[in-house]
Amino acid sequence: xxxxxxxxxxxxxxxxxxxxxxxxxxxxxxxxxxxxxxxxxxxxxxxxxxxxxxxxxxxxxxxxxxxxxxxxxxxxxxxxxxxxxxxxxxxxxxxxxxxxxxxxxxxxxxxxxxxxxxxxxxxxxxxxxxxxxxxxxxxxxxxxxxxxxxxxxxxxx
Amino acid sequence: xxxxxxxxxxxxxxxxxxxxxxxxxxxxxxxxxxxxxxxxxxxxxxxxxxxxxxxxxxxxxxxxxxxxxxxxxxxxxxxxxxxxxxxxxxxxxxxxxxxxxxxxxxxxxxxxxxxxxxxxxxxxxxxxxxxxxxxxxxxxxxxxxxxxxxxxxxxxxxxxxxxxxxxxxxxxxxxxxxxxxxxxxxxxxxxxxxxxxxxxxxxxxxxxxxxxxxxxxxxxxxxxxxxxxxxxxxxxxxxxxxxxxxxxxxxxxxxxxxxxxxxxxxxxxxxxxxxxxxxxxxxxxxxxxxxxxxxxxxxxxxxxxxxxxxxxxxxxxxxxxxxxxxxxxxxxxxxxxxxxxxxxxxxxxxxxxxxxxxxxxxxxxxxxxxxxxxxxxxxxxxxxxxxxxxxxxxxxxxxxxxxxxxxxxxxxxxxxxxxxxxxxxxxxxxxxxxxxxxxxxxxxxxxxxxxxxxxxxxxxxxxxxxxxxxxxxxxxxxxxxxxxxxxxxxxxxxxxxxxxxxxxxxxxxxxxxxxxxxxxxxxxxxxxxxxxxxxxxxxxxxxxxxxxxxxxxxxxxxxxxxxxxxxxxxxxxxxxxxxxxxxxxxxxxxxxxxxxx
Ligand SMILES: Cc1cc2nc3c(=O)[nH]c(=O)nc-3n(C[C@H](O)[C@H](O)[C@H](O)COP(=O)(O)O)c2cc1C
Ligand code: FES
Numbered sequence: 001x002x003x004x005x006x007x008x009x010x011x012x013x014x015x016x017x018x019x020x021x022x023x024x025x026x027x028x029x030x031x032x033x034x035x036x037x038x039x040x041x042x043x044x045x046x047x048x049x050x051x052x053x054x055x056x057x058x059x060x061x062x063x064x065x066x067x068x069x070x071x072x073x074x075x076x077x078x079x080x081x082x083x084x085x086x087x088x089x090x091x092x093x094x095x096x097x098x099x100x101x102x103x104x105x106x107x108x109x110x111x112x113x114x115x116x117x118x119x120x121x122x123x124x125x126x127x128x129x130x131x132x133x134x135x136x137x138x139x140x141x142x143x144x145x146x147x148x149x150x151x152x153x154x155x156x157x
Numbered sequence: 158x159x160x161x162x163x164x165x166x167x168x169x170x171x172x173x174x175x176x177x178x179x180x181x182x183x184x185x186x187x188x189x190x191x192x193x194x195x196x197x198x199x200x201x202x203x204x205x206x207x208x209x210x211x212x213x214x215x216x217x218x219x220x221x222x223x224x225x226x227x228x229x230x231x232x233x234x235x236x237x238x239x240x241x242x243x244x245x246x247x248x249x250x251x252x253x254x255x256x257x258x259x260x261x262x263x264x265x266x267x268x269x270x271x272x273x274x275x276x277x278x279x280x281x282x283x284x285x286x287x288x289x290x291x292x293x294x295x296x297x298x299x300x301x302x303x304x305x306x307x308x309x310x311x312x313x314x315x316x317x318x319x320x321x322x323x324x325x326x327x328x329x330x331x332x333x334x335x336x337x338x339x340x341x342x343x344x345x346x347x348x349x350x351x352x353x354x355x356x357x358x359x360x361x362x363x364x365x366x367x368x369x370x371x372x373x374x375x376x377x378x379x380x381x382x383x384x385x386x387x388x389x390x391x392x393x394x395x396x397x398x399x400x401x402x403x404x405x406x407x408x409x410x411x412x413x414x415x416x417x418x419x420x421x422x423x424x425x426x427x428x429x430x431x432x433x434x435x436x437x438x439x440x441x442x443x444x445x446x447x448x449x450x451x452x453x454x455x456x457x458x459x460x461x462x463x464x465x466x467x468x469x470x471x472x473x474x475x476x477x478x479x480x481x482x483x484x485x486x487x488x489x490x491x492x493x494x495x496x497x498x499x500x501x502x503x504x505x506x507x508x509x510x511x512x513x514x515x516x517x518x519x520x521x522x523x524x525x526x527x528x529x530x531x532x533x534x535x536x537x538x539x540x541x542x543x544x545x546x547x548x549x550x551x552x553x554x555x556x557x558x559x560x561x562x563x564x565x566x567x568x569x570x571x572x573x574x575x576x577x578x579x580x581x582x583x584x585x586x587x588x589x590x591x592x593x594x595x596x597x598x599x600x601x602x603x604x605x606x607x608x609x610x611x612x613x614x615x616x617x618x619x620x621x622x623x624x625x626x627x628x629x630x631x632x633x634x635x636x637x638x639x640x641x642x643x644x645x646x647x648x649x650x651x652x653x654x655x656x657x658x659x660x661x662x663x664x665x666x667x668x669x670x671x672x673x674x675x676x677x678x679x680x681x682x683x684x685x686x687x688x689x690x691x692x693x694x695x696x697x698x699x700x701x702x703x704x705x706x707x708x709x710x711x712x713x714x715x716x717x718x719x720x721x722x723x724x725x726x727x728x729x730x731x732x733x734x735x736x737x738x739x740x741x742x743x744x745x746x747x748x749x750x751x752x753x754x
Contacts, residue, residue, distance in 0.1 A: 018451040021434060025393070059453040059610075060434035062393055079356030079550060079586045080512030082600050088740045095715065095739070116437065116604065118394050119358035120178040121510060121586075122210030122518030133178035139741045140713050 005030055006041045015046050021056055024063060032072075033064040069104045069111035071149045073097070074128040078117030081124035085138070089125045090114065092142040110149070166199045166244070169217040171280060173206035173365045174397055175358075175519075179213035184236050188216075191240045199244065205366020207280025208520035209267060212255070218244065227255040227264070263538060267517050270536050272498060272506050275482045276522045279366035284401050287408040290369040296414050298488030302377045303422055310381040311337070314484070316492030318504030323349055323440075323477030324555065324582050325657075326503075326570040332474060335464035336382045339472035344384040346426075347449070347468065347475045348375055350391040350398070351433055351440035354553030355604060357584030359508040360478035362520050364391065364398035367482070368405035372428070374484035376415060379426045382474050387426060390445050392433040402430055437554070437608035441656050442475045444610065455610045456656035477582065479508055499525030503569040507580070513550075513587035516541045523568065530564035533587055543749070544590035548672070552581025554601045554608075555661030557668030558594060577668045579661070593688035594673040595680055599627040601665035609658060616659030619650040623666065632693040635681040644670065689753035692738050696754050699742075701727035703750035710742035710751060 009026045013019035023046070027038050034057050043050040057063045075081075075090045090112075094100055097110050104111040120126055123135030127145065134145055170176070170185045185201065192199050209215065212229030216236075219225050226249055228239055235253070242248050259265040273279075282289040290296070302310050315330035336344060348371065352360040363371060371389075379387055391399050406428055409415035417425045431449050438444045439454035446468045448454035467473020483505060487495050496504045503525040509532065512518050516538030523532060529549060533539065540546050548558045557578030559566060566572055573580045588597065606620040623646050629635050647663035654660045670677065679685050686694040699710070699719075708723040718736040721729030729750075731742070743751040 018449070020451040021448065022432065025432060025434060055453050056451075060436050062435035077355070079354075079553070079584065079600070080518075083513050083586060083588055083592050083597075085740070085744075092715075092739055092741070095737075115394060115435070116353070116355035117357070118174065119352070119361035120175040120210070121356055121358055121512035123175055123178045123213070124512065126178060133174070135175075135178040135180075138744045139739055140745045 003037070003041055006038050007045065010042060010045050017046060017048060020046065020048065020053065021060070024053070024057060028063060032068045033066055036065075067104065067108065069108050071109060071130055072111050072113055073146070074113045074115050074118075075101075076116075076118055076120075076124060076126040076128070077114045078121060078124070080117070080121035081126055084124045086125040088139050089127065089137055089142060092139045093127070093146070096142055096146055110146075163221040164219075164223060166221050167219045168199055168201050168244075169204040169219075169283070170201060171206060171213060171215040171217075172203040173280075173362060174395070175206060175210040176213045176215065177397070179210075180232070181214035183233055184214045184216065184231050187233055187236050188240065191237070191244075195245060197245065202283045203285065204282065205279050205284045206362045206520060208271075208276065208362070208522075209264060209517065210519035211517045212264065212519075220247070227257060228253055229255050229264070263517065266538070267519070267521070267536055270527065270531055271522050272524045273522050274486050274495070274498075274506050275363065275370075275479055275508055276367070276520065277486070278370060279362060279520075282367065284366050284368055285404050287369060287405070287412060290367070291412075294489065295369055295485075296373055296412075298485035299373050299376055299414060300420060302380060302488045303420055303424065307337070307381050307383070310377060310488070313487055313492040314381075317483075317487045317495035318492075318499070318502075319480065319483055319487065319495065320503065320570065321477055322479035322483075322507070322582065324552070324579065326580060329476065329480055332464070332476070333378065333382050335462070336384070336472045336474040339464065341472050343386065343471045344382060345468045345471055345473040346375060346379045346382065346384040346387040347442075347445070347473060348387070348389040348478060348481055349440060349442070349445060349475055350389055350395075350478045351445060352392060352395075352478070352582065353437035353440040353608075354555075354582050354584040356512055356550070356586045357510045357553060357582055359510050359520060359583045361395050361398055362510075363478055363482050363508075364395065365401055368398075368401050369409065370482050370485055371402075371478055372405055372409050372415060374481035375428065376419060376426055377484050377488060378474065378476065378481060380419075380424055384474065385425050385427065387428045388431050388449055388468075389428065390431045390433060390439070390449060393435060399430060399432060406430070436610075437604070438610045438656070438658050441658060444656070445475070446473065453610070455612050456658075458655055479583070500567065500569045500572075502571055507568055507583060509583045509585045511537045511585050511587070513585075514540055514542050514544070514546070514589040514592070515587045525569055526567050528565050528567050529559060532568070532585065533564065537587065540587075540589050542589050542591065546587060547590050547592060548588050548594070550586040550588065550597065550665070551584070552579040552664070553584045554605050555579055555657060555664055556581045556584075557664045558588075558597065558672065559668070560672040563672075577664065577671060579664070591688055591690060593631075593686050593690035594669045594676045595627065595630055595686075596688075596690055598666045598669045599624065599631055602627055602662070605658060605662040609662075613654045613656075613659055615650045615653040616655075616662065619646050619653075620659075620662055622646055623650070623663070627666070630677060630680045631686075631691045633680065633684040633691075635677075637681065639681060640670065640674075640677060695738070696733060697731055697736055697738060697740075697742060698752055698754055699729050699731060700750050700752055703748050704729050705748050705750070707747070709745045709747075713741050713745050715739060715741065
């Protein structure tokens with residue numbers, strides 16, 4: 001990744017060590033994951049051991065150390081979604097995309113992730129694709145929901 | 158031109174996360190388009206969540222005479238019809254609109270048993286407008302508090318009997334006194350908006366719908382304890398909440414309710430937002446502070462308590478969002494008025510996030526002392542499925558399951574503790590007979606196992622072993638000894654963990670063992686899942702008498718496991734060899750013909 005972007009992000013926080021978490025969040029927002037070189041760069045410029053950077057990147061579940069797909073399919077596995085059938089929805093998404101939770105399709109199109117509650121429990125089971133919330137999803141609707149992203153031409157609002 | 162007594166009509170669109178998830182943005186788009194096409198004068202403003210998540214997307218329409226109408230369960234088509242008929246031609250569609258005053262009606266019943274203090278502005282005002290907040294009496298509490306002084310503030314909070322809403326129920330005034338009496342060059346005030354309980358969304362709703370109410374409470378608290386610096390630690394899964402908080406902070410600074418020399422006094426308070434990064438344990442106060450300091454969010458032993466040595470070693474006061482959102486109201490109305498609501502030891506109201514198998518899911522603020530039954534039956538409207546309600550899970554991963562036989566238990570910190578569950582932060586997930594309680598225990602344990610930070614051995618490995626046992630039971634491989642082992646480990650994990658995560662992680666297992674032992678035994682002895690939920694122990698079957706031959710299961714089956722002749726009732730059956738138990742057939746069948754055994 002282009003290191004200038006990393007430098008700019010670090011600069012934004014005045015190299016403040018306590019902003020390490022925010023720096024990593026911003027890099028991930030930019031790149032969709034945390035490339036190793038970027039993490040090394042952060043350690044170097046912010047003058048902290050690489051182990052410190054890596055300890056944060058591996059502790060918090062929102063960070064990914066591997067490239068993620070163009071579309072992130074996030075399935076809510078919170079309590080409310082769970083009792084309304086989220087595990088079945090996850091299985092169905094996995095089957096449709098042919099990958100397991102946490103994996104990315106070989107064409108780098110989709111990544112499946114899970115999250116513990118996004119706070120829209122009354123509409124569970126909930127699937128979030130990129131920034132779009134799909135509420136009350138049932139297993140039989142999974143295929144159609146994913147299709148919108150497979151064929152961008154069909155995608156509408 | 159409109160006559161003098163007429164006002165410009167306004168439409169408020171419920172644009173909280175739940176509204177958006179239900180499609181409210183689409184509704185807003187249609188409204189704006191239609192207004193432009195017809196060149197009518199109607200304002201469209203966003204509002205937060207009124208709590209009726211089950212009726213989203215929702216709008217509130219105030220016509221030129223000031224009459225108010227609510228429409229819920231909208232979809233694009235319905236919205237267009239309502240627009241043409243009501244907004245254009247002025248014919249209210251009484252059959253579609255919701256009468257919030259009418260207790261006989263669903264939405265009226267939902268609101269009837271509620272007392273709104275913390276949520277008083279939610280879904281009423283535009284959360285991105287400080288003017289609307291001020292119009293509702295906002296920041297009056299702060300002005301009064303600044304005038305009356307620190308002692309008075311703490312006194313009022315003490316009189317109110319307010320206890321921490323973050324889970325443990327610690328008296329708020331007492332906590333403030335601890336930080337207040339410390340002598341230090343710097344003190345911090347932190348608002349805990351991590352809301353980690355997976356099935357709870359009270360704090361999110363307050364943040365999204367009435368952020369100024371929280372800010373006002375924080376400034377008052379900061380003034381009382383003598384802090385000039387504060388943080389709101391908000392989980393990153395709440396992007397909309399963070400956005401609205403940022404807007405609110407900016408506006409509050411502009412209006413001099415935050416920042417330097419607040420309201421012309423010599424008191425200053427700077428507030429920053431810190432985003433979490435997806436770790437449940439960061440809701441624990443010492444882990445939260447470590448995370449703000451830029452470290453791994455791992456708890457440390459207490460004492461020293463945050464009040465003595467908190468963020469960067471300075472005295473720190475941490476309160477939950479809901480706790481702080483009651484403060485402004487208490488300042489304006491007095492502590493006694495707050496204490497008039499509730500029970501002897503639990504004063505005021507509690508916000509619950511109602512979810513699960515109920516008709517009316519959403520957010521409800523109820524007076525303490527109400528029974529669980531009233532919440533489930535009257536507020537939430539009872540079961541949404543054809544199965545009866547079996548239990549509620551209260552308190553999230555630290556809480557437990559309360560069976561229907563104990564639904565007369567009242568909402569009160571101590572009464573709920575007696576059942577083995579905890580009040581927690583307000584997540585209330587209702588389960589019907591189709592929920593397997595062993596699976597529920599397994600679910601929570603897999604959550605705590607994943608979220609354990611790994612510092613304490615029993616929390617790290619004990620929860621893993623417990624999860625393995627529960628998985629074995631769910632797979633029909635449990636033995637007589639499994640339950641003994643489970644209980645043994647549960648007590649060990651409880652007693653040897655440093656923080657609340659481990660100390661309470663076994664609660665969901667222990668309460669289900671206590672109240673639903675027969676379900677565990679059915680899995681172990683008869684190798685059956687009575688709720689029909691554990692995949693390894695069930696098979697999908699088609700009941701010939703109910704089958705109409707509609708063919709939809711066959712079309713939708715992803716593995717072509719279903720055979721049958723279309724339109725021939727009762728001719729359908731499932732090939733168990735091919736069946737992957739995905740549940741689609743049961744999901745699409747409109748005649749209850751697909752069952753699990
Ligand atoms: C594992 C764990 C998770 C917690 N998560 C939260 C949380 O998400 N929100 C919260 O307000 N308190 C949470 N708490 C409680 C906090 O440690 C703390 O008691 C609370 O923020 C104090 O605020 P209050 O006195 O206003 O309730 C958690 C505690 C533990 C042990
Ligand atoms: S449990 Fe899925 S949104 Fe809360």
